Amino acid sequence: MQYIANAKEAKKIDGISIEQIGIPSLVLMERAALAVAKRVEELAKKEDSVLIICGVGNNGADGVAAGRMLSEHGYRVTFLLLGNMQKASEEMRVQLAIVKNLALSVRTTDDFLKEELEQYTFVIDAIFGIGLSREITGKYAQWIQAVNAMQKPVVSVDVPSGIDATNGQVLGIAIRAKETITFGTLKSGLLFFPGAKYAGVVQLADIGFPKSALKEVCLQTISYDREDVKKLFPQRIPYSNKGSYGKVLVIAGSKNMGGAAYFAARAAYEMGCGLVKVITHQNNRDMLLEKLPEALLECYHEETKEEEISDMLTDVVQWADVIACGPGLGTSPTARSLFETVIKEENKPVVLDADAINLASTLSDNIFQKNKILTPHLKEMSRLIETPVATIQTDLMHYADMAKPATIVLKDARTVVVSDEKRYINRSGNHALAKGGSGDVLCGMIAGLLARKTEPFLAASLATYLHGLTAEEYVKNRSSSSMFASDILDMLSTILP
Numbered sequence: 001m002q003y004i005a006n007a008k009e010a011k012k013i014d015g016i017s018i019e020q021i022g023i024p025s026l027v028l029m030e031r032a033a034l035a036v037a038k039r040v041e042e043l044a045k046k047e048d049s050v051l052i053i054c055g056v057g058n059n060g061a062d063g064v065a066a067g068r069m070l071s072e073h074g075y076r077v078t079f080l081l082l083g084n085m086q087k088a089s090e091e092m093r094v095q096l097a098i099v100k101n102l103a104l105s106v107r108t109t110d111d112f113l114k115e116e117l118e119q120y121t122f123v124i125d126a127i128f129g130i131g132l133s134r135e136i137t138g139k140y141a142q143w144i145q146a147v148n149a150m151q152k153p154v155v156s157v158d159v160p161s162g163i164d165a166t167n168g169q170v171l172g173i174a175i176r177a178k179e180t181i182t183f184g185t186l187k188s189g190l191l192f193f194p195g196a197k198y199a200g201v202v203q204l205a206d207i208g209f210p211k212s213a214l215k216e217v218c219l220q221t222i223s224y225d226r227e228d229v230k231k232l233f234p235q236r237i238p239y240s241n242k243g244s245y246g247k248v249l250v251i252a253g254s255k256n257m258g259g260a261a262y263f264a265a266r267a268a269y270e271m272g273c274g275l276v277k278v279i280t281h282q283n284n285r286d287m288l289l290e291k292l293p294e295a296l297l298e299c300y301h302e303e304t305k306e307e308e309i310s311d312m313l314t315d316v317v318q319w320a321d322v323i324a325c326g327p328g329l330g331t332s333p334t335a336r337s338l339f340e341t342v343i344k345e346e347n348k349p350v351v352l353d354a355d356a357i358n359l360a361s362t363l364s365d366n367i368f369q370k371n372k373i374l375t376p377h378l379k380e381m382s383r384l385i386e387t388p389v390a391t392i393q394t395d396l397m398h399y400a401d402m403a404k405p406a407t408i409v410l411k412d413a414r415t416v417v418v419s420d421e422k423r424y425i426n427r428s429g430n431h432a433l434a435k436g437g438s439g440d441v442l443c444g445m446i447a448g449l450l451a452r453k454t455e456p457f458l459a460a461s462l463a464t465y466l467h468g469l470t471a472e473e474y475v476k477n478r479s480s481s482s483m484f485a486s487d488i489l490d491m492l493s494t495i496l497p
Contacts, residue, residue, distance in 0.1 A: 141173045179199075407457055
């Protein structure tokens with residue numbers, strides 16, 4: 001499990017380590033610089049000419065220290081300073097004094113022409129660190145544009161200059177790095193797009209922040225790794241029966257949309273729940289009986305009256321431990337009747353996906369209730385909170401927070417899960433998942449884990465991670481273009497413990 005910091009939290013960890021615990025800033029800086037220098041040595045050739053482009057703050061000081069270490073190991077380095085040196089941090093002054101004592105080449109923008117950039121074959125970006133919050137303009141923007149135009153390998157120090165370390169947004173313009181060496185903890189801005197694209201491959205370096213500093217900041221955002229699956233996935237019990245693993249009710253599939261019901265129902269079974277019952281349109285009955293005979297079925301048709309639907313659901317809802325509603329359900333009067341009956345349930349988890357979310361957006365009542373787990377993509381979230389998609393994209397975590405106390409699974413290239421004070425950023429998966437039915441599978445996976453008494457945040461976040469992991473496994477031997485939702489289901493048995 002990996003803890004993730006936003007810009008404010010990362011600065012607080014740094015401050016506690018230095019000011020409260022007493023680790024000298026220069027000690028942490030030397031370790032950071034060593035991590036950068038070591039990685040550059042793995043990437044750059046000895047014949048490369050390395051340009052270290054530095055701001056006047058501590059990020060720049062990290063870059064100066066890294067360049068000095070590279071020089072000691074035989075690399076040809078030049079330091080290019082951007083900004084007003086009268087505003088330089090104390091650490092920057094110390095690091096500059098060292099390299100000047102070593103007679104290394106230190107240049108400023110006053111005596112360095114942009115045309116000279118072509119002489120360099122490798123760049124270290126140490127202009128701005130995690131504290132940047134304003135748009136980059138003027139000379140800084142011009143120099144960043146010039147570095148990007150070089151199209152040479154760039155390693156960024158902590159974050160690519162110009163990327164917001166919290167939400168990953170580009171602050172006017174940003175360095176496009178081949179790799180980013182970040183310190184102590186991952187930064188959320190390196191995971192969210194477009195920041196993730198600008199950061200390239202992210203390497204996490206331990207520079208000696210004490211565990212007590214991390215504990216005091218109490219990071220709330222996490223991400224999973226493969227080794228977490230065995231620890232977090234619920235275990236089977238030797239003395240058990242199908243009732244031991246929970247019952248899922250799937251309300252899905254309008255006329256000729258039986259595939260959505262199948263994907264959600266089978267996914268719940270794949271997660272190990274004991275029984276699945278599907279309420280779906282009569283038209284889907286034969287297909288489901290053939291493809292998933294393990295599922296129990298209740299069917300309706302266009303003429304089914306509202307009171308009949310209410311009677312049908314009363315007993316079935318009582319039977320279920322978890323309800324999943326929405327995949328392929330449509331927005332017909334019958335679908336609305338099913339939905340409106342389900343959302344009245346307050347005592348058991350209810351997963352709302354796809355058309356259930358579309359129907360929820362038309363309600364005046366608050367749908368963000370404690371027992372609800374919603375799985376919207378950006379357009380569906382836009383309808384729910386009446387906020388443009390482009391606005392939501394600027395800060396996924398902030399807008400996911402608006403769904404509390406419900407659990408929200410806000411689906412994007414970096415899906416986030418928010419529940420109470422817990423936050424999760426998903427790093428698994430790839431574009432192979434961008435196919436119809438993929439979301440239906442995720443809905444069923446979450447419901448299946450909930451049925452096994454997994455608490456909502458863990459069920460939602462672990463299902464999201466596993467969902468992405470199937471795509472990573474699939475593309476190892478196949479084209480990412482050829483993955484179907486059914487392949488996600490097939491791959492689950494290969495990754496689950």
